[in-house]
Amino acid sequence: MARLTYILKRILQMIPVLFVVIVLIFVMIRLIPGDPARLMLGETAVEADVEALREAMGLNEPYTTQFAIFFKNLLHFDFGNSLLYKTSCIDLVKERLPLTVSLTVVATLFSLLISIPLGFVAGLHKDKASDQAIRISALAAISMPTFWVGLLLMIAFSVKIRIFPAGGWGTTPLEHLQGLILPGIAQALMTAALLMRNLRNSVVDISRMDYVDFAVSKGVSTRRVRSAYIMKNSLISTITLLSTRITYMLGGSVVIETVFSLPGCGKLLVDAIFARDYAMVQCMVFIFALIVLLVSLITDIIYSFIDPRITL
Amino acid sequence: MKRRTTKALSLLLASASILALLAGCGGGGGTAENSNSPAPSDSSAPSGETTYADTIVIGDNTEPKNLDPDQSWGAAEARFSCFVYEGLVREDADGNIIPLLATDWKISEDGTVYTFNLKPDVKFSDGTPVTGEDWIWSLERARDNPESNSRTVASNIVSIEAPDDATLVITLDSPVASFLANCCKWNMVVKSKAHYEAVGAEGFLTQPMGTGPYAVTEWKKGEYIQCVANEYYHVEGQPYTKNLTYKIITDDNTRLLQLQSGDIDIMGMVPVNMMAQIDSDPNLTAAAYTGSQIRFLVINCADEVTGKKEVRQALDYATDKQAIVDMVANGYGKPVSTYVSNIHGDLHNSELADRGPDIEKAKELLTQAGYPDGLTLKINITSGNTIYENIATVLQSQWAAAGISLEIEPLESGTLVESLGAGNYQLTILQWTDSTPDPSDISAYECRYSDSFQWYSGVQDQEIEDAYMATISETDPAKRAELFWTLQELVYERTNIVPLFQADWAYGYSSKIEGISVTPFNKINVAELKKAN
Numbered sequence: 001m002a003r004l005t006y007i008l009k010r011i012l013q014m015i016p017v018l019f020v021v022i023v024l025i026f027v028m029i030r031l032i033p034g035d036p037a038r039l040m041l042g043e044t045a046v047e048a049d050v051e052a053l054r055e056a057m058g059l060n061e062p063y064t065t066q067f068a069i070f071f072k073n074l075l076h077f078d079f080g081n082s083l084l085y086k087t088s089c090i091d092l093v094k095e096r097l098p099l100t101v102s103l104t105v106v107a108t109l110f111s112l113l114i115s116i117p118l119g120f121v122a123g124l125h126k127d128k129a130s131d132q133a134i135r136i137s138a139l140a141a142i143s144m145p146t147f148w149v150g151l152l153l154m155i156a157f158s159v160k161i162r163i164f165p166a167g168g169w170g171t172t173p174l175e176h177l178q179g180l181i182l183p184g185i186a187q188a189l190m191t192a193a194l195l196m197r198n199l200r201n202s203v204v205d206i207s208r209m210d211y212v213d214f215a216v217s218k219g220v221s222t223r224r225v226r227s228a229y230i231m232k233n234s235l236i237s238t239i240t241l242l243s244t245r246i247t248y249m250l251g252g253s254v255v256i257e258t259v260f261s262l263p264g265c266g267k268l269l270v271d272a273i274f275a276r277d278y279a280m281v282q283c284m285v286f287i288f289a290l291i292v293l294l295v296s297l298i299t300d301i302i303y304s305f306i307d308p309r310i311t312l
Numbered sequence: 313m314k315r316r317t318t319k320a321l322s323l324l325l326a327s328a329s330i331l332a333l334l335a336g337c338g339g340g341g342g343t344a345e346n347s348n349s350p351a352p353s354d355s356s357a358p359s360g361e362t363t364y365a366d367t368i369v370i371g372d373n374t375e376p377k378n379l380d381p382d383q384s385w386g387a388a389e390a391r392f393s394c395f396v397y398e399g400l401v402r403e404d405a406d407g408n409i410i411p412l413l414a415t416d417w418k419i420s421e422d423g424t425v426y427t428f429n430l431k432p433d434v435k436f437s438d439g440t441p442v443t444g445e446d447w448i449w450s451l452e453r454a455r456d457n458p459e460s461n462s463r464t465v466a467s468n469i470v471s472i473e474a475p476d477d478a479t480l481v482i483t484l485d486s487p488v489a490s491f492l493a494n495c496c497k498w499n500m501v502v503k504s505k506a507h508y509e510a511v512g513a514e515g516f517l518t519q520p521m522g523t524g525p526y527a528v529t530e531w532k533k534g535e536y537i538q539c540v541a542n543e544y545y546h547v548e549g550q551p552y553t554k555n556l557t558y559k560i561i562t563d564d565n566t567r568l569l570q571l572q573s574g575d576i577d578i579m580g581m582v583p584v585n586m587m588a589q590i591d592s593d594p595n596l597t598a599a600a601y602t603g604s605q606i607r608f609l610v611i612n613c614a615d616e617v618t619g620k621k622e623v624r625q626a627l628d629y630a631t632d633k634q635a636i637v638d639m640v641a642n643g644y645g646k647p648v649s650t651y652v653s654n655i656h657g658d659l660h661n662s663e664l665a666d667r668g669p670d671i672e673k674a675k676e677l678l679t680q681a682g683y684p685d686g687l688t689l690k691i692n693i694t695s696g697n698t699i700y701e702n703i704a705t706v707l708q709s710q711w712a713a714a715g716i717s718l719e720i721e722p723l724e725s726g727t728l729v730e731s732l733g734a735g736n737y738q739l740t741i742l743q744w745t746d747s748t749p750d751p752s753d754i755s756a757y758e759c760r761y762s763d764s765f766q767w768y769s770g771v772q773d774q775e776i777e778d779a780y781m782a783t784i785s786e787t788d789p790a791k792r793a794e795l796f797w798t799l800q801e802l803v804y805e806r807t808n809i810v811p812l813f814q815a816d817w818a819y820g821y822s823s824k825i826e827g828i829s830v831t832p833f834n835k836i837n838v839a840e841l842k843k844a845n
Contacts (some may be wrong), residue, residue: 034726038733040384041461046763049461053384056458085377085461086517095533151565159573166573167566168535168559261532261561276726 002311003304007297014293021289022074022282026067026120028280029273035059036083036276057083070282079283084275089283091267097287099169101266102176103256106184108192108242114188115195119238120231122196123203134196141193146252150186150259157182167261183260187253191245198241202234236307243299247292365843367555368825370836371567373574375534375560378517379501382457387745387834390498391580392558394835395539396437397501397522400428401492402478403749407464407604407655407832410493412479413442413523413546423487423787428480435544436504437527444474446505451482454499464756465494465748487785487793493750502591525551525839530586536560550839552827571596571820578825578836579841582818584642584700590820597823600644600816601830604653604746609810611739612734613772617689618738622681624807625667628737629677630714631707632669637813640702645815650800651744652751653814655832658793659751661800674714686715691739692731695722700741703812735770741812747833751796755780758803769808776802 037053038045054060058069073080079089121292122134141269158166169179206212215225265284272280303310374388381397383389394402400414400792414428434442455466468484468491475481484491488822505522518531523546526539539556559576564583571579572593582590582598590598609627618624633647647666654660668674672794678686681775692702701722718739731737744754757764759780760826761772765778779799786792803809817834827840 032726033730034724035730038729039726041382042386045461046464046760048762049463052458087382087514092533151569154566154569159569162573166570166575167561258563259566261535261559261563261566263532267534267562274725 003301007301010297010300014297015288017293018286018289022071022286023067025282026070027063027277029276030063032276034276036278039275040083064221074286079286082272083277084280089280092268092280092281093287096263096265096268099262100250100253100257100266101291103180103183103187103253103262103264104246107178107187107249108178108246109210110184111189111192111195111245112242114192115199115238119196119199120203120226122200123207123234124226124230126204126207131200135200138193138196141189144189145295146186146190147255147259149189150183153182153186154260167259169262179211179260179262183256183262186259187249187256191242191249194245195238197243199234199238200239202237203230206230206233232306236303239299239302239306243295246295250288250291364553364736365824365845366553366837367557368553368578368841368843369557369559369576370578370580370838371559371570372562373560373562373564373568373581376537379520379528379531380517381501382453382460383517384459384461385498390747391834391836392537393498393501393520393555394524395526395558395838396520396524396528397498397503398524399497399501400430400495403496403831403833405601405829405831405837407657407749407750409496409749411438417492419492419787423489423785426482426484426491428482430478430480431480431546432478433508434523434546436507436521436523437542437544438504438507438521439544440504441477442502442504442523444477444480446502447474447480448472449505450503451500452527455504460499462497462499465497465500487787489783489785489787490748490750490752493748493752496748498747522800526556530596531640545839547839552840552842556838556841571822574822576584577685578819578821578828580817580819580834580836582820583643584818587818587820595823597821597825599819599828601819602655602832603815603817603834604652604655604832605644605743605815605817605834606648606651607699607741607743607812607815608651608767609707609739609812610742610768610769611808611810612735612737613806613808614735615738617687619771620681621807622677623683623687624810626674626677626681626714627711627716628667628807628810629670629674630668630711630716631810631812632710635669635710635810636703636706639697639706640812641815645813646817648811648814649804649809651754651803651809652796652800653746653832654778656749656751658789659796661797661804663797664800664804669710671713674716678715686717688717688719689738690719690721691719691741692723692728692737693741694725694728696725696811704818705739732768733765734763735768737768740768745833752753752784755783755796755799758809759799767809773802773806773808776806 035050035054037057037059038050041050041053058066070080077090081087082089082092085092118134122131124132154166157164164182165179169176212225212229215229252266253264254270256262257264257266267280269284273282372391373389376389376392377383379389379393379396381393398412400412401409404410413431413434415431417426417428419426436442442512451466451472452467454460455463455469457463468488469482469487470485471483473481488494504521508516511519520528523542525542525545527542528537529540530538537558537703539558541551541554545551561570561576564586567576567579568586568589570576573591587598587600590596611624611627613619637643637645637647646717649666650661650664652660654662678684691704693704701720704718704720708720711718732740744757746754753837758767759776760766761777766773766776776799779795779802783792783795783799786795817830821828822843824844826842826844829837829840
């Protein structure tokens with residue numbers, strides 16, 4: 001019950017945050033030099049046509065009027081039409097959001113699959129050969145740029161050994177999954193390395209705690225010490241790190257999406273910014289902000305399950 | 313301890329095997345016909361006979377924003393639209409105007425009335441016949457739709473009449489010598505009025521209906537546009553290939569990988585430094601086609617320093633254009649000395665020659681201008697554009713020999729365009745690609761102050777503007793050529809732009825492809841494409 005109230009309270013708190021985000025992005029995107037009408041018609045278009053288009057797009061109105069119109073439509077979840085694509089922004093985003101979110105989910109899963117076992121092994125066998133090997137590979141993974149890893153994976157597994165498709169997403173859910181594996185791994189590498197280091201340090205710290213010593217001397221089996229005492233406690237800081245990394249992966253998806261030709265949101269946002277597509281940028285930033293807030297809410301809820309000391 | 317490690321290892325092993333299972337399912341990327349592309353597989357051949365595939369996949373780097381010719385379009389849209397839409401005339405591989413939906417035409421004495429005889433029995437891809445009403449509606453829309461950025465080609469049209477379905481009479485408000493060339497533009501095509509009324513303005517953006525060799529069946533935004541052969545196409549037997557997939561792969565490296573793995577058959581917009589790699593692959597062919605894309609050094613004539621003609625000409629003298637072609641375009645192009653491309657035949661002034669490289673003369677001019685010890689200049693270029701960056705770097709090293717120190721400042725494209733409009737720059741690099749087989753477009757841009765500040769020069773040169781205005785209505789070809797030659801001499805003398813080089817269109821395609829050709833405006837002749845099995 002308390003949890004439910006907490007969730008509701010947090011959702012209500014999101015509203016003022018989102019409002020501030022909206023105002024900020026509205027102002028910032030218009031402050032950047034560059035006129036959407038001119039960019040749409042191209043460098044080689046005549047001044048008269050550019051002016052006519054500005055008028056038609058409603059860009060000559062005062063900012064307050066533009067914001068009033070925008071806010072009124074926002075309440076109906078209507079972000080207006082994209083200046084570039086001429087269709088409803090929210091529809092365009094709805095088409096592409098599933099891919100970006102799936103990619104982030106797949107990447108998160110891969111990073112957990114890689115980092116949790118390896119982090120534990122490294123932490124429990126501190127300073128032994130396995131620990132050194134794992135830490136060195138973590139360093140290597142952090143040093144490699146994502147797009148380069150992506151290209152290497154594509155060359156190895158799509159061209160030389162033809163297991164995965166060379167980019168693209170396919171049509172059926174199975175093809176979707178296949179298309180997301182290589183990008184997911186490329187995207188996950190850095191996060192996996194960071195999580196692994198964090199988890200390893202956590203495990204090392206917790207292993208030295210008094211209560212672990214006490215449990216061992218009490219005669220608790222090694223297996224139970226590891227799962228109940230060490231594992232649960234070390235995960236907390238790792239989960240915090242994971243939540244910030246998810247935000248980063250969501251925003252940084254454009255690089256992987258470009259390399260693997262995935263029709264996701266990242267590229268949509270970057271193109272919109274370059275074209276000064278005000279409506280689209282506002283829509284996407286709002287949605288990303290919403291997702292980030294939701295992710296942080298979910299993280300807080302997970303804390304409450306893992307750590308009984310935390311009451312919501 | 314052992315069990316912990318075993319558990320971790322088994323977890324890793326389990327995930328690896330799931331991955332392998334997934335990869336194995338559905339064949340993955342194993343076959344040449346990738347399961348990700350929605351193409352039916354090709355037919356098998358009895359031995360001895362060449363049979364052809366029923367699908368060809370073209371890979372391009374930019375997705376069209378929409379498929380309505382009367383919107384703001386750019387090169388990406390124009391490249392695709394010729395598969396679906398056609399007009400009265402078109403350009404051939406040498407840049408000449410040839411008939412398409414019009415078989416022949418007559419121009420009145422005073423040059424204001426064009427009478428076109430239309431090809432009979434032409435149908436849209438849904439089987440409905442093309443009527444005079446479709447032509448009238450299409451061309452009026454090309455002239456009037458406010459969202460279009462190509463209205464000027466039709467702005468002189470006063471009236472369009474179709475006395476019968478085989479004749480079209482277009483009356484202009486004054487003689488416009490480039491009108492026939494203007495009819496090659498991407499918006500001067502025939503669209504189905506009935507279809508527009510059925511799908512509405514928004515539907516028309518994604519569901520085109522034209523007379524071209526292919527019709528769009530599916531558009532998966534960000535991935536591909538699927539096209540099927542127009543069964544009512546007006547050229548017997550064409551298109552040769554039943555299905556065409558237009559795949560959008562933004563990253564150049566990924567596009568090349570897909571070409572090498574056979575996922576795409578034709579790769580467009582190949583970066584010139586990849587051509588050698590494609591050439592050395594026995595399964596691929598690298599081909600370059602003459603293009604109309606010219607890159608220019610653009611100079612601000614209102615600036616204190618670059619406003620001096622001697623300085624501008626000195627820059628031209630200090631430039632070695634052939635070296636730029638070799639280093640930036642890998643030899644895929646040629647230096648040019650005048651802004652009118654040589655694809656425009658007689659209108660191109662072939663007597664004007666490159667000034668450079670002549671470092672001594674450059675230094676002499678600089679001394680005359682008051683800079684005997686050299687000077688520092690700044691060039692602003694669009695950031696992220698490798699070609700512009702390379703050109704700027706080469707110019708920097710070439711000009712250093714003449715005592716000119718060049719600062720290179722990249723700017724984001726939106727910001728750059730604003731600075732140019734405000735006259736807030738000294739030098740920049742821009743490009744122009746002709747989209748009609750007549751130099752009137754580029755001349756208007758260079759010579760009409762109200763259009764573009766005379767290519768951002770910031771100072772109105774009335775002589776050049778008047779010389780340009782004279783070419784608009786001169787219908788006699790010999791006299792018009794003379795006027796254009798004079799105009800080019802004036803621009804050459806003024807040197808507010810220095811044409812650098814004309815680039816080829818670089819393509820890579822599977823060696824199984826037959827019958828491919830590309831016009832100077834970068835349009836592939838898809839109707840004649842075949843891919844051997």
